[in-house]
Amino acid sequence: MAINGSSSSKRKVEAQREGGSSSKKLNVTVGLETLDCTICSAPLRPPIFQCSVGHFICSSCREREDQLDYKCPTCSAKTSFKRCFGMEHVVQSVTVACSNDKYGCAEKFTYYKKEEHEKACPNAPCFCPEPGCEFAGPTKMLLDHFAAQHKCPSTNLPDSGTVSLRLKPGLHVLQCTDTSYFFLLSMATKPFGHAISVVCVQPNVTEFRFACTMSYDCLTTGCCGSTSCHIRSSSLSDGLPTVYDLILPKGKVSDDENDIMLKATIHRQPLGLSRSCFPEMGPTPVRVVSNIIVQVRLQLDLELYGV
Ligand SMILES: [Zn+2]
Ligand SMILES: [Zn+2]
Ligand SMILES: [Zn+2]
Ligand SMILES: [Zn+2]
Incomplete structure (x- = not known):
C-alpha cells in the first residue's frame, strides 16, 4: 500500500494496481488519523495495541494504562x-x-519513519537570505543560486581551513568539498562600523560542529583585531544571523573596505585544539594524530545524521 505523504489528511484516490512486482501494490486514500495513536497522535509503529472495539494506541501510551484508569x-x-x-x-x-x-x-519509507527521515533529510531546503528573494533548495542548489542570481563571491576552503579575503559588504561563500553544507560570511555596514557574521548553512540545525578564528588588519590605519567563535548552523529560514561575530569599529579602520584584509580559519570543534577543516587531506600529519582526528570527524558526522 502506498499513500502520498502531505499536510492534508486525505489524498486523491488513484486506486490503480502497479504490475510487474512480486508483491502487488495499490495506491489508496487513507485518513492519516487512522495511522496515528488515538491518544498522543504519534504515528503508530509496532507494537500497536487496541481497545476492545479497535481504537489503536502506541506502546508508550499503553505503558501509562494505569494512569488512564x-x-x-x-x-x-x-x-x-x-x-x-x-x-x-x-x-x-x-x-x-x-x-x-x-x-x-x-526516498520512500514507512509512514511512521517519515518524521525521523525528514529531520535529517539531506535534500531539505535552505533559504536565500537576500531581501525579496524567495528561493529555497538543497545546499548544492542554493550555492548555484548564490553564484548565478546574486553573483556572490565564493572561495573554496583550502585544506588548511584558512582563507584571506578583502571582504566587501554583502555575502561571501566559503565552499567545502562536501556540498551538504557551506559557510557564509556576511558583512553589514552599520553606523558603528563593519559587522561580520559567519554561519554554517545546512538544512538540519545541529549542535556547534565548527569554530572560527577571524582576524582583520587595516592596511591604512594599522588597526587590527581578532576573535574566536562557535559557528552557528542554520537553514537561513529566519534570514541571516542577527548576532555579529566581529566588529570593525568605525573611525579605527579605513572607510574603504578594499584596505581591510580579513583572515578566517574554520576549525572542527572543540575550539582550542589545532584542527583544520579537512585535516586528513592536509600535509601528511603524524599517523597516530591523523587517526584520532579522523575518528573525531566520523563521530561528528554520525551525530549530524542522528545515528
Ligand atoms: Zn500514543
Ligand atoms: Zn476505544
Ligand atoms: Zn528526504
Ligand atoms: Zn536569492
Whole structure:
C-alpha cells in the first residue's frame, strides 16, 4: 500500500494496481488519523495495541494504562489494551514519499519513519537570505543560486581551513568539498562600523560542529583585531544571523573596505585544539594524530545524521 505523504489528511484516490512486482501494490486514500495513536497522535509503529472495539494506541501510551484508569480515552469503555498484529502489518506496508520530493529527495519509507527521515533529510531546503528573494533548495542548489542570481563571491576552503579575503559588504561563500553544507560570511555596514557574521548553512540545525578564528588588519590605519567563535548552523529560514561575530569599529579602520584584509580559519570543534577543516587531506600529519582526528570527524558526522 502506498499513500502520498502531505499536510492534508486525505489524498486523491488513484486506486490503480502497479504490475510487474512480486508483491502487488495499490495506491489508496487513507485518513492519516487512522495511522496515528488515538491518544498522543504519534504515528503508530509496532507494537500497536487496541481497545476492545479497535481504537489503536502506541506502546508508550499503553505503558501509562494505569494512569488512564484502564479506560479507552476515545470510547470511554473499560478495557485492557491488547496487541494488534493485523494493524502492525498494515502500518508496515504503508509507504510515503519524503516531503522534500520537490527538492529532489526520492526516498520512500514507512509512514511512521517519515518524521525521523525528514529531520535529517539531506535534500531539505535552505533559504536565500537576500531581501525579496524567495528561493529555497538543497545546499548544492542554493550555492548555484548564490553564484548565478546574486553573483556572490565564493572561495573554496583550502585544506588548511584558512582563507584571506578583502571582504566587501554583502555575502561571501566559503565552499567545502562536501556540498551538504557551506559557510557564509556576511558583512553589514552599520553606523558603528563593519559587522561580520559567519554561519554554517545546512538544512538540519545541529549542535556547534565548527569554530572560527577571524582576524582583520587595516592596511591604512594599522588597526587590527581578532576573535574566536562557535559557528552557528542554520537553514537561513529566519534570514541571516542577527548576532555579529566581529566588529570593525568605525573611525579605527579605513572607510574603504578594499584596505581591510580579513583572515578566517574554520576549525572542527572543540575550539582550542589545532584542527583544520579537512585535516586528513592536509600535509601528511603524524599517523597516530591523523587517526584520532579522523575518528573525531566520523563521530561528528554520525551525530549530524542522528545515528
Ligand atoms: Zn500514543
Ligand atoms: Zn476505544
Ligand atoms: Zn528526504
Ligand atoms: Zn536569492
